[in-house]
Amino acid sequence: MxxxxxxxxxxxxxxxxxxxxxxxxxxxxxxxxxxxxxxxxxxxxxxxxxxxxxxxxxxxxxxxxxxxxxxxxxxxxxxxxxxxxxxxxxxxxxxxxxxxxxxxxxxxxxxxxxxxxxxxxxxxxxxxxxxxxxxxxxxxTGYPAVKEMKARIAKGELGKLRRVYVEYPQGWLSERIELQSGNNAGWRTDPKLSGKAGCIGDIGTHAWHLTEYVTGQQVTELCAELNTFVPGRPIDDDGAAFLRLDGGAKATLTASQIAIGEANNIRLRVYGEKGGLDWHQMDPNRLIVKWGNKPEEVIHVGNNTYLGPEALWDTRTPAGHPEGFIEAFAxxxxxxxxxxxxxxxxxxxxxxxxxxxxxYDGLRGMQFIETMVTAGWNDEVKWQKWME
Incomplete structure (x- = not known):
């Protein structure tokens, strides 16, 4: 053939x-x-x-x-x-x-x-x-810098993982623009079309997936809060959670669509016993490596010899020529x-x-949504085991 x-x-x-x-x-x-x-x-x-x-x-x-x-x-x-x-x-x-x-x-x-x-x-x-x-x-997870993060963690460069911070703030739903025409807010804020979750389903799943993908660990329990800040909206437009992962790491996740002035300001930080990694989507070709006993390093994505094969496989350009959102999709x-x-x-x-x-990522994403909804609207602060 x-x-x-x-x-x-x-x-x-x-x-x-x-x-x-x-x-x-x-x-x-x-x-x-x-x-x-x-x-x-x-x-x-x-x-x-x-x-x-x-x-x-x-x-x-x-x-x-x-x-x-x-x-x-x-x-x-x-x-x-x-x-x-x-x-x-x-x-x-x-x-x-x-x-x-x-x-x-x-x-x-x-x-x-x-x-x-x-x-x-x-x-x-x-x-x-x-x-x-x-x-x-x-x-x-298609960005080369995210691939580099995952590879370095898998090789043990950070030691045993301790803490993850992942945040995804947007501001485009700070008002009820779903009542207007000419935008894509209508179905995203309608539970009959979007499903049980709004913000958490739309962008919170991205934050969750980044956490599991990069760390190589899976969420087993979470403690969550969901919010609807805009009056009259029938679904969440903001949320946060503490996550327990099966490898021992603990994560803090925030996602919001009412953070006025923010677009897709994603940030992911992972800390282990030996060091930390910091990636920011607004500067997607730069990965910061942090150490406790020496200066931090700045890793620039491109066809550089110091990148691992995992990142190089998904890199198209020499350093200094930025790759972005469409390339990650590609x-x-x-x-x-x-x-x-x-x-x-x-x-x-x-x-x-x-x-x-x-x-399987899709199935776990739906489990994340279900568990967030179950835990997030509960007035009592308590841990919710991952739902099957």
């Missing part, structure tokens, strides 16, 4: 959406993928104009995702899409993902993985049953597509190829 580009279909991500264009740019960056079809919006005009903007033929711009799956499956195997990207509101994650897996198509899905924990378990079971490749776009797509290609060729994917969030 000859290696070839993978054919991608897309559900959601129309011109009026928030993240679809980022997905397309990231997917196409390595020239491994071509966009061949899509259903981009429930609005027929937006759907058609979005598809035409990607130069798709009109007969591959579908009115519904159900129609897309039916008509793509009727095409010859060497024409139909290989995988589907789903970038819809949360309540529309499960059904198209399940339909794709049932038809033998690989899946890239935006986070959180599903509307509910029950749906997440069913998707997990279907991925295990089919053996298909499933990626979840927890984008921040690293997830690149590793996902290389894994799919390897499987198509009957080869075993390498560890580097397999370094992307998967269905």
């Amino acid at each position: 000859k290696r070839r580009k993978l054919r991608m279909g897309m559900i959601g991500g129309g011109k009026t959406g928030f993240i679809g264009a980022i997905h397309v740019r990231a997917a196409l960056m390595e020239n491994h993928v071509e966009l061949v079809c899509g259903c981009f919006s429930t609005n027929p005009e937006v759907n058609k104009s979005s598809g035409l903007s990607y130069f798709l033929p009109e007969d591959r711009i579908y009115n519904t995702y159900q129609e897309m799956f039916d008509k793509e499956m009727a095409l010859p195997a060497d024409e139909r899409m290989d995988f589907v990207v789903i970038v819809t509101p949360n309540h529309l994650h499960f059904e198209p993902a399940m339909m794709a897996l049932e038809r033998g198509m690989h899946v890239v899905l935006d986070k959180p993985m599903t509307f509910s924990l029950e749906e997440a378990k069913l998707l997990r079971d279907k991925v295990e049953e089919t053996g298909l490749v499933f990626a979840l776009t927890h984008v921040y 690293n997830i797509y690149r590793n996902f597509t290389l894994t799919v290609m390897a499987k198509q060729m009957g080869e075993e994917p390498t560890k580097d190829m397999l370094d992307f969030p998967n269905v």
Whole structure:
């Protein structure tokens, strides 16, 4: 079998959406993928104009995702899409993902993985049953500096981990902009569309995933508080938690969408017995290493000899030429597509190829949301064991 580009279909991500264009740019960056079809919006005009903007033929711009799956499956195997990207509101994650897996198509899905924990378990079971490749776009673990953090911790450079601080402040929901048109706040603040959590589901899951990914430890218990600061909003717009991890580390997590003036000011700090690491998304190509008995070090990301192979695998440019958000997204797509290609060729994917969030991360993300909601709205301060 000859290696070839993978054919991608897309559900959601129309011109009026928030993240679809980022997905397309990231997917196409390595020239491994071509966009061949899509259903981009429930609005027929937006759907058609979005598809035409990607130069798709009109007969591959579908009115519904159900129609897309039916008509793509009727095409010859060497024409139909290989995988589907789903970038819809949360309540529309499960059904198209399940339909794709049932038809033998690989899946890239935006986070959180599903509307509910029950749906997440069913998707997990279907991925295990089919053996298909499933990626979840927890984008921040795609940064090379975050890869470097993870590798250094795994090698024991910090010693036994003690404390993690992870914070994700935004300010765009400081007022009830969901009552206005022309923004993406409506479904994110509606429990019927987003699921049980608002802020914690939207960005708190990113903070949780960074914690587990970098430390290599999993959360076992948490003590949480959820808040709704904006009057009239039916879902959380702020939250915080203390986390206990199975390797002995303790973490403090904060996520807020009412931190006025903040955009995506993510910061991750990890401290062990020997040293600490500090990464800030607003300066994504710099990693600070802190020691107790010598000056701190500044690690600059780029094709530098002092970076580990894990970070270099996901680095594209020489030092001083910044890589950012879209490149981090592209690293997830690149590793996902290389894994799919390897499987198509009957080869075993390498560890580097397999370094992307998967269905098990998605399931744990839904467990995190469920546990936060159970603990966070409780007036009594108490620890909540990780829910299964």
